[in-house]
Amino acid sequence: MARVTVEDCIDKVENRFDLVLLASHRARMISSGSQITIDRDNDKNPVVSLREIAETTVSPGDLKEDLIHSLQKYVEVDEPEPEAPLIGAGVDSDDTDMATPDRMTEEELLKGLEGLAPPEEVPEDDAE
Numbered sequence: 001m002a003r004v005t006v007e008d009c010i011d012k013v014e015n016r017f018d019l020v021l022l023a024s025h026r027a028r029m030i031s032s033g034s035q036i037t038i039d040r041d042n043d044k045n046p047v048v049s050l051r052e053i054a055e056t057t058v059s060p061g062d063l064k065e066d067l068i069h070s071l072q073k074y075v076e077v078d079e080p081e082p083e084a085p086l087i088g089a090g091v092d093s094d095d096t097d098m099a100t101p102d103r104m105t106e107e108e109l110l111k112g113l114e115g116l117a118p119p120e121e122v123p124e125d126d127a128e
Contacts (some may be wrong), residue, residue, distance in 0.1 A: 008054040023058055073105040084110045 006016060013019040030036055035049055037057035052058040071105035104112075 009050055012053055012056060013060045019053070020066070022063045023065060024052060025070070026052060026058060026063055029066075 006019065009019050009023070010016065013022060023046060027045040030045045030048060037052055038048065040048060043051070049058075052059060053063075100102060
C-alpha cells in the first residue's frame with residue numbers, strides 16, 4: 001500500500017473499521033473475478049480495492065450493501081400476509097336463507113338430538 005493510504009479513503013468512508021471491511025470485501029470480489037474499474041499498475045487486489053474507493057469508481061454504499069448481503073445466512077422476504085376473513089363479514093342480520101345454529105328452533109334442536117341418541121335397548125325376553 002505504498003501509493004494508497006487510509007487518508008485518501010477516509011473522506012469516502014469515515015469509519016476506518018468499515019473501510020477495512022469494504023476494501024477487503026472488494027479485494028475478495030476482484031479475486032473471484034469481478035472487473036476492476038481502474039488501471040491495475042501492477043498492484044495487488046487490496047491496493048486496487050483501496051484505490052477504487054479513493055477514486056470513487058466503486059460506491060462505498062453499494063459495497064456495504066453487497067457485504068451485508070454476502071454475510072447474511074437467512075434473507076427475509078417481505079410477503080404480504082393473507083387476509084383472514086372477518087367473523088360475520090358478508091352476512092346480513094336480516095338474512096334468513098342460511099341455516100345457522102344460532103337460528104335453530106327448539107323443536108329442530110330436539111329432533112337433531114333425538115337422532116344422535118342411541119336407540120333404547122330392548123330386553124332379549126321381549127324381543128321374541
